[in-house]
Amino acid sequence: MPSSFPNVCSALSTILSVFACTLGCSIASADSIKMAFVPTGTVLMGSESNQPDEKPSHYVSLTEYFVDVYEVHIWHWEKVASWAEANGYQFSDSVKQRKDGPWWYQDTSSLIFPMNMVNWYDAVKWCNARSELEGRIPVYYEDANQTTVYRSGEHNLTSQNVNWTGSGYRLPTEAEWERAARGNSPSSSQDYSWGNSFLNGAMANYSLSGDEFDDASTPVGYYNGGQKIVFNDNSRGGESTSPSNVVNGFGLYDITGNVSEWCWDWYDSSWYDDPSSRLQDTRGPEYGQLADTQPRRIAKGGNYKSFSESDPANSLRIANRACWRPDLAARFRGLRCVRGNYDDPLWVTAVAHGHFPNWYFLDWFGYYYKSDYTWVFHGDFGWIYPNGKGSYDNWLYFQGHGWLWTNRYCYPYFYSSVDSNWYKYDLTGTELGWFEKSTDQSRFRWGRVYDR
Template sequence: MNNRTKQLFASSCALGLCAAMAAHAADPVIDNISLVPRLTITSDLATANTVQYSTDLNQASWVVLTNLTVTQTPFWFVDASASPSPLRLYRVVASPLPNGMTLIPAGPFIMGDSLDHDPTARPTHTVTVSAFYMDTKLVTYALWQQVYQWATNHGYAFDNPGLGKADNHPVHTVNWYDVVKWCNARSESEGITPCYFTSAAQTNIYRTGRINLGNAFVNWNANGYRLPTEAEWEKAARGGVSGHRFPWSDTDNINQSRANYFSDTGKYSYDQSATGGYEHDFDDSVEPYTSPVGYFAPNGYGLYDAAGNLHKWCWDSYSTYSSAAQVDPRSPSTGSDRVARGGSWYYNEADGCRVAARFHGSADGRGDGLGFRCVRSSTQ
């Protein structure tokens, strides 16, 4: 009896205290309720979808919210950026993907990293790129030969004929001038507008010789093939995630089940291959030890060989990074070497396969560790 009285008394005191506190505290106020639009979209698979909105149909002004490749249908899109408006209308524009390419969506990412104290990858900085299409696979020897034959019959001249271990392996032993001209030839052979010209006047298509092209020599709005900028390459290689060492997000380690590279497990702690040396499936004692394109799993954007197999030529001249935020950065005005990215079957080991790893060399350099893939600008 006494115990129960004490318990009730204690409870009464607590209630009295809460009531007193409530009497002196300000009543909570709900300042705003935000209803975030969520769109359910049904679209054909493997198409590019551009989600847009407008607040005034009279002006027919549509703002792009995102570009994406449809990998499942239906799918949801949440417009987290929606602000209060009496009218907000949406539309989705669909277009087929160019053959063998995927859409890399527009948006910002953090370029470079500080994971491995690599001075060439610092300072990290925010880069925003426009949407673009990228080859899902490296240019194969078969495709190179097909376009090369067309090109040499239509006024093109190359320094190197290109080599490949097999038709479905990547082409190699091509220099930067070769691949830029080849991109133009690929465009012309398909009846689309080439990107590279012999001068800033953009009157003559680049087909022969070695010309140190500058940004003004490029029609960046053309729908033809070109090399990716270094920023485009890194955004694509990261596969839609940030802060990771390699083109995948489930681990920051690498092994030879993920990429074709020379392994040295004693040199890098993140190299987790079971055995060292060349990738054993492709070490047949006949160099180069390249692998068929598409052999290893793709990254989040559906790109194969974002790490390993061959280094990939980029458009840019090499220079050090700035910490300033950038939008669609292109080749700097200084620097004579051209950039290559991605690591290869024999050079720089696991370190070279990092998405932030940068390499550069003379534009006339060639070797069996250098290849490329193409991009196309998106008009979305």
């Protein structure tokens, strides 16, 4: 079997370039769903020199995970949310009040501005929907037995409601966020993702920082060396600084400013005094421990409304512990997802047929018969040999061609390891088994020779 296809984002990006945006988005949008790998390690959390709730600074060990390179942007949110709402998910009305990019911004789609007007509950539900859309097992559940997927309502979830070893997407814990933010310097007490150097408008989007979108968010990844900074009250010389690529050691953008990013943890001002805050993979205090009459969740990184050193708390610092009620949304608050480095068994969500032994149904792939020798008989494709993970990384061996790759997100598009081309399976023709090559529309019959 060929090596595993890189990931769904690479697949989607390739599909978009080949099929002229068949899925309805820009190439920039597809490229900006990438994730970075954060290896197992430790992070120094907190600060001894600033706010009381950041003390004492302490080390936390964390298991490896993946994190979004960019903040979740509007195109990606809409792509997932549209599918979600057609499949039993419900989001609050606040997401409809989001602020898109300005009409005059012509360099690329206005939909690659960070999603905003997202409350914590909607952020968590969207993570679940993103998982299900890609064929991953969701991680958030309404019940401690983890039988009812969290898709609607406002539930104050606890750690027992989360499958922490699942393959799906979730919000980072506060510790995971700080570890990712510090990049190659996890043991440093640095203020920003690039260190402690002087912050000016050429490095991040904060209040009156001088970017062309001032008093609003910038497109995700805007500070990549092409940022344009003009004089403003708080640009602090950024307009005369040669722009550089402000990416941290893990390859992440917009860690500082732009929109604040929701985290999993409940906020407790004295949490760092609790020995549990130093446990491996700590996930913050539990809901029942909170003394606050209006419990709040952590949101990190500051935003375009934040001031820099003129703010006594300097909410742009990595260690700052901003927090908000989970039911409140704002145009300066969004999200960035993580997922653990775990995989699901191949087609784990397939449902056994009630009347025919060894027959299964996969909601995106259809019916198939599972033999005792790994080969399966598919209704359209005949005998194929499957290999892969969940419904998100699937290699299928066709006897008439060789290995083809697909997943729930890409189907009916297939990538061929034989000739490195993309093919679309014909779902509507009168005959089964036909594939169309993307580059010249030539047709090949690798599936069953049978009429529909």
